[in-house]
Amino acid sequence: MPALRLLAILQTDCPTCRLITPYLNKLASNRTTVSAVSQDAEDATNEFVRQMEVRFPVRRDPGFELSKRFEVVTVPTLYVLDENDRIVRQEPGFDKTALNEIAALLGHPPVATPYDGAPASKPGCTSRHLETLTEDAPAAALDLHSPRGAQASLIELAGSDDLHEYCFRAFGDALPVVPPTKERVERMLHTAAHDPEEVIARIPPCYGEATLEKIAANAVMAGCRPEMMRVLIPLARAVADERFNAHGVQATTHFAAPLIIVNGPVRGELGFHSRQNVFSNVARANSTLGRALQLILLNLGGARPDGIDMSALGNPGKFSYCIAENEEESPWEPLHAEQGLARAQSAVTLFAAEAPHGVSEHNARSARGVLKAVSYALASVWSYRACLAYEAVVVLGPEHVKTIHHDGFSKQDVRDFLFENTGVPLRCYSDGEPGEGVAQRGMYKEISIDGEPCYQKFRSPEAIKIVVAGGTAGKFSAVLGSWAAGPRGSQMVTYPI
Amino acid sequence: MPTLVNPMNERAPQAAPAAPRLATLQGKTIALLDISKPGGSIFLDRLERLLKDRHQVAQVLRAMKPTFAKPAPADVIDKIRAADAVIEALAD
Numbered sequence: 001m002p003a004l005r006l007l008a009i010l011q012t013d014c015p016t017c018r019l020i021t022p023y024l025n026k027l028a029s030n031r032t033t034v035s036a037v038s039q040d041a042e043d044a045t046n047e048f049v050r051q052m053e054v055r056f057p058v059r060r061d062p063g064f065e066l067s068k069r070f071e072v073v074t075v076p077t078l079y080v081l082d083e084n085d086r087i088v089r090q091e092p093g094f095d096k097t098a099l100n101e102i103a104a105l106l107g108h109p110p111v112a113t114p115y116d117g118a119p120a121s122k123p124g125c126t127s128r129h130l131e132t133l134t135e136d137a138p139a140a141a142l143d144l145h146s147p148r149g150a151q152a153s154l155i156e157l158a159g160s161d162d163l164h165e166y167c168f169r170a171f172g173d174a175l176p177v178v179p180p181t182k183e184r185v186e187r188m189l190h191t192a193a194h195d196p197e198e199v200i201a202r203i204p205p206c207y208g209e210a211t212l213e214k215i216a217a218n219a220v221m222a223g224c225r226p227e228m229m230r231v232l233i234p235l236a237r238a239v240a241d242e243r244f245n246a247h248g249v250q251a252t253t254h255f256a257a258p259l260i261i262v263n264g265p266v267r268g269e270l271g272f273h274s275r276q277n278v279f280s281n282v283a284r285a286n287s288t289l290g291r292a293l294q295l296i297l298l299n300l301g302g303a304r305p306d307g308i309d310m311s312a313l314g315n316p317g318k319f320s321y322c323i324a325e326n327e328e329e330s331p332w333e334p335l336h337a338e339q340g341l342a343r344a345q346s347a348v349t350l351f352a353a354e355a356p357h358g359v360s361e362h363n364a365r366s367a368r369g370v371l372k373a374v375s376y377a378l379a380s381v382w383s384y385r386a387c388l389a390y391e392a393v394v395v396l397g398p399e400h401v402k403t404i405h406h407d408g409f410s411k412q413d414v415r416d417f418l419f420e421n422t423g424v425p426l427r428c429y430s431d432g433e434p435g436e437g438v439a440q441r442g443m444y445k446e447i448s449i450d451g452e453p454c455y456q457k458f459r460s461p462e463a464i465k466i467v468v469a470g471g472t473a474g475k476f477s478a479v480l481g482s483w484a485a486g487p488r489g490s491q492m493v494t495y496p497i
Numbered sequence: 498m499p500t501l502v503n504p505m506n507e508r509a510p511q512a513a514p515a516a517p518r519l520a521t522l523q524g525k526t527i528a529l530l531d532i533s534k535p536g537g538s539i540f541l542d543r544l545e546r547l548l549k550d551r552h553q554v555a556q557v558l559r560a561m562k563p564t565f566a567k568p569a570p571a572d573v574i575d576k577i578r579a580a581d582a583v584i585e586a587l588a589d
Contacts, residue, residue, distance in 0.1 A: 015571075125571050131578075140511055150508070155501040163498065171504050181499040208506025217504035248566035300506045439535070488564035 004088060004106055005033035007079045009072050010058075012040045012048035013141030014125040017076045019118060020094045021052045022147055026111040027103060028056040037061045039075065039128035044141070051146045064129035074124040080105055095121040115495050117201050117237035142207070149199040149209035152217060154182065167221070173291070173298055173319065174305075177221035188216035192229045200233055201240035204247035206302030210236045214300055215292075222292035223284065227270055231289060234495040235260065235348050236296060243491040249352045249483055250303035253310045256483035256490070257317035258297070259353040259393070260290055261467060262324040263336035264346035266497050272324035276471025278395075279323060279356055279478070290320030315355055323469050329398035330468035332411035339494035346497040351393055351465065352490040356478035361400065367407035370400045371414065374477055375422040378464070379457055381481035385428055386437030387444050387455050391463040391482040391492075394418065397470040400477050411466055419461040423447055423454030465492060519582055522552035528580035530569070531561040537586040544584060 008024055010017040028034040034056040038045040042060060049058055061067055070079065074092040080102055082088050089105065091098045096112035097120070103111050114120070157166055167179045178184070189196055189212060196213040203210050215232050224232070239246050239258060249256050262272045273283035281287055303309040305318070315321075327334045336347035361373035374394055382390040396404070396414075404414060429441055444455035458464060463485065470476065483490050519525060527548055529541045541559070548554045560576045562569045577583050 123571070126575055131575070139513055153503045153507060155503055157498040157501070159498060161498065167501070179499065180502045180504050182502055183499070185502040203506075206506060206510065208508060213502065214504060214506075217502045221504060245567055247568060252566070295504070299504050302506060484564075484566050489566045 003033075003083050005035070005081050006102065006106060007081055008034070008036040009061075009067060009070065009075055009077050009079075009127070010036050010038055010048075011075045011125060011128060012038060012044040013138060014075050015142065015144060016094045016122050016124040018048075018052065018141075018143070018145040019122060020076050020078075020099075021054060021145065023099050023111045025053065025055045027106065027108055032106045032108050035059070037066055039064065039067060048141075051143055053147055064127075067127055067129050072127040073130065075127055076124055077127075078102060093122060093124040094119075097121075115234065115237065117240055119242045122242075144202050144207055147199060148195070148197050149211040149214075151197055152211070152213045171221060171295075171299060173294060175319070177295070178223055180217040180220045184220045185213065185216045188220055188224070188226045188229060189213065191226045192216070192233065194233075201236040203236070203240055203296060203301035204245075204303075205251050205308060206300075208300035208302055210240070210296060210300050215296060218295040218299055219288075219292045222295050223288040224292050225270075225284075225288075228285070228289060228292070231262075231266065231270065231348060231497055232292060232296075234497050235289070235293060235350075238348060238350050238493050238495040239293065239297070241493045241495075243487075244350050244352070244493045245490045246297070246301065249490050250297060250301055251308050251310060252483060253312045254483050255311060255313060255315045255354045255481075256352040257315040257321050258293060259317060259351045259480065260293060260322040261335055261349040261351065261393075262286075262289075262322065262347070263327065263334050263349070264341075264497070265344065266346035267324045267327075269346075272322075274324035274326035274328075274469050276473070278326070278469045278471075286322045286324065287320050290317075290322030293322075294318055294320060317353065317355060321353070323395070323467075325467050326398060326469045329472065330401060331405045332466075332468070335465065335467050336494050338411075339492070341494060341496055347494050348497060349492060349494040351480070351492045352483040353393060354481040356395065356480050359477045359479060360475065361477075362475045364403065367404040367409045367414075368417070370403050370475075370477075371417050372421060374479065375418050377479040378418060378422045379424060381457070381479065383436040385424055385435055386440075387424060387457050388440070388459045389485060389489075391458070391465065391485040393465045393467060393480040393482075395467050395469050395478040395480065397474065397476045397478075398468065398472045399475040401468050403475075412461070414466055415461040415464050418464050419456070419458055420447070421449055422457040422464075423449045424457060426453045426455065429455075516582075522548065522554050522582075524553065524555045525581040526556040526558060526579065527554050528558040528560060528577035528583040530573075530577060530583055530585040531559070532565040532585065532587060533562050534565045534587065534589050536589060540586050541584075544586075 036058045078091045080089040099112045100110040201210045271285040531537045
């Protein structure tokens with residue numbers, strides 16, 4: 001095989017260059033020739049190399065000579081060069097698929113996995129020599145991707161302090177917490193095979209470092225058992241996933257709170273409850289995992305309910321919001337399998353959800369009868385005349401599932417039925433009154449529901465996410481509206497455990 | 498008393514100093530940033546007219562975030578980088 005080498009052109013303050021650097025470090029670890037060129041000054045370059053623990057040589061590009069010669073438009077750009085310095089491949093920006101293809105070209109195993117918390121792709125920044133020049137000094141670069149965080153400080157209380165009062169006041173969410181003593185945090189860390197200072201994620205909107213140690217301290221406070229660390233690590237990555245957009249979810253004036261949905265064998269292994277009272281206070285695993293996530297969001301993410309979290313009315317789920325799917329009472333594929341994981345894989349899913357809206361239907365005897373009741377609750381999600389921009393989770397109770405399944409409905413049939421039967425009557429728009437969703441009606445699709453002309457509520461059947469949960473007595477289901485959905489809002493994310 | 502592990506974010510936020518205020522708008526380049534909330538463009542259209550008619554600004558740059566729900570992407574920031582001042586509309 002001809003000797004290929006990789007050259008990366010980088011800027012020290014470009015977030016995408018920082019995002020790609022740990023992957024270049026991995027590529028540099030296996031006799032692969034990796035080098036980089038920094039478009040910035042010596043001080044900034046040295047600081048970048050130190051912060052990012054760069055493991056390949058980085059030289060500078062005075063006068064942007066090399067950048068101009070390569071006609072770089074975007075940083076980062078990766079060049080695979082042959083022994084005569086001819087370009088074999090070039091790749092601007094960050095793209096996991098491209099990184100793995102380049103790794104293969106260099107004879108290296110894949111370096112990017114789908115569930116490491118980083119997006120699948122991200123555009124880069126303008127090459128420095130093409131930038132609009134300003135006279136101002138550059139702002140300090142945000143450090144969002146260095147692999148190691150600071151060690152947590154230790155707090156020694158004075159003998160006169162009340163331990164529980166101190167922790168409640170300094171670290172709590174408005175309820176008392178278990179004091180995060182050194183011994184308890186060490187026990188929590190004992191089960192995790194990572195360095196305590198490894199940064200698992202940076203939590204929006206303030207991007208506090210969720211090191212393993214900080215996650216463990218917050219998990220202790222929430223009352224988690226040490227075994228919960230194996231769930232909290234992927235959960236921290238999931239909540240910081242750009243697609244979930246915690247930056248927006250945590251700062252919005254809307255009701256949304258991150259709902260955790262647990263699937264797979266971990267439910268039995270750690271005691272997650274999926275039956276009666278699934279949304280409430282029935283199981284330590286559900287309650288403490290939900291609260292640990294909230295404490296991580298508050299204490300590391302920085303969106304406190306009297307500050308950056310601007311929710312007008314809030315959401316009781318901000319104390320703890322964690323359910324497990326009742327896979328045993330479901331005849332269908334569970335949520336995580338629909339999200340692309342193996343059924344035997346344990347998983348956590350996050351959805352930015354409103355509080356559950358109950359749907360009672362004890363008298364319907366058919367799938368159609370039950371699902372019509374659900375569709376009327378779905379029709380008013382967000383605001384009654386707003387269509388297309390929102391999603392919903394439908395939690396179907398086991399008794400409703402039995403009736404629906406008895407009529408031969410697959411999960412896709414359920415979704416299709418709800419999609420086709422959820423709409424807003426055209427007469428709701430005829431009073432001339434301005435309101436949410438009215439100005440957008442030109443984009444809506446007109447359908448007929450039971451003979452009445454309506455606008456279709458949802459963009460596609462996939463906007464309706466179906467989960468089976470709850471007790472086997474009581475013919476109830478629930479509808480949970482979303483925050484702004486899709487790539488411009490928050491998207492559901494599922495991570496393997 | 499037991500020793501506690503600090504569970505809070507200990508990275509001090511880096512405060513950026515505000516840019517110096519402009520003494521005059523005359524001859525300046527002003528960027529108007531629409532965060533894409535409903536009504537923002539109505540407000541900024543009026544502001545653009547006022548800036549040009551009453552304050553003789555040299556140039557108005559218009560930029561729009563693709564969504565109000567996320568931070569401005571790098572290309573939007575690049576577009577307004579050259580302005581002397583930026584006015585952002587948070588309308589709803």
